[in-house]
């Protein structure tokens with residue numbers, strides 16, 4: 520709940536509305552886990568609200584730190600389901616990668632999360648709570664959030680939008696410092712466009728043509744590239760925000776120079792940049808990471824076509840940083 524909703528609860532309990540803002544501060548600034556700790560509330564209110572409401576916070580079930588200081592968390596929810604989140608400290612900021620669903624219905628063939636199927640959507644509170652929990656456990660203020668963990672955020676649209684508002688209004692993370700990463704659910708991109716948020720939208724393309732894309736990202740059969748690129752153009756025209764196109768490089772699958780040329784052609788004239796992500800190999804899947812030479816040849820083609828290209832910084836390679844791998848290991852243990 521945000522402070523407006525908490526104020527309504529307080530008013531329904533016969534209390535002044537400002538008590539809602541006080542509760543919000545205890546929850547989101549101090550991160551308390553029970554009403555009894557909210558010492559500036561009248562004790563009667565603390566007892567009454569504890570009878571009618573609960574505070575659900577996740578618990579840290581496991582964590583693994585890589586040599587470069589990225590920490591992957593396995594978090595246990597109130598119903599004992601588990602999700603992954605990653606804390607990524609950089610010299611100038613601290614970022615958290617959060618999950619938006621338990622498992623994922625998108626079915627990407629290279630993904631460890633997809634191998635476990637789809638369980639359920641996360642609530643807005645469960646999404647925002649990952650940031651609070653990692654902020655408390657890591658002892659450092661989170662400045663950036665990427666919705667790039669388990670799940671397809673735009674298939675959990677309402678909860679994701681509410682989580683963005685909770686993170687912005689209650690936890691104080693600027694909209695411009697939050698990124699939604701999607702495989703490209705065109706109707707949801709259109710809805711997002713109309714909300715005019717200042718977030719960054721990242722679209723996972725992974726292939727420059729429909730045949731291969733539909734094999735790699737099965738959910739994209741419903742949203743062919745023509746339709747997706749139309750939604751993306753409308754989005755950038757409306758918001759004037761640049762889209763990041765993510766491209767996972769899989770050796771011998773989508774990393775040829777011809778495919779780089781086709782990608783450059785697809786994106787010609789778009790307000791965008793491309794983020795190349797060399798694949799993190801997943802146990803049980805045959806996909807491989809391309810060679811350094813193949814990666815730079817691909818990158819050169821895009822750059823020579825005038826496209827701005829970044830390559831994802833290698834963080835957490837040694838801790839199975841690709842989403843879903845820690846949870847999968849935990850489930851099979």
Ligand code: SF4
Nearest residue numbers: 623625627630633670
């Ligand atoms: S890569 Fe992302 S969208 Fe695709 S199955 Fe995995 S979690 Fe879902």
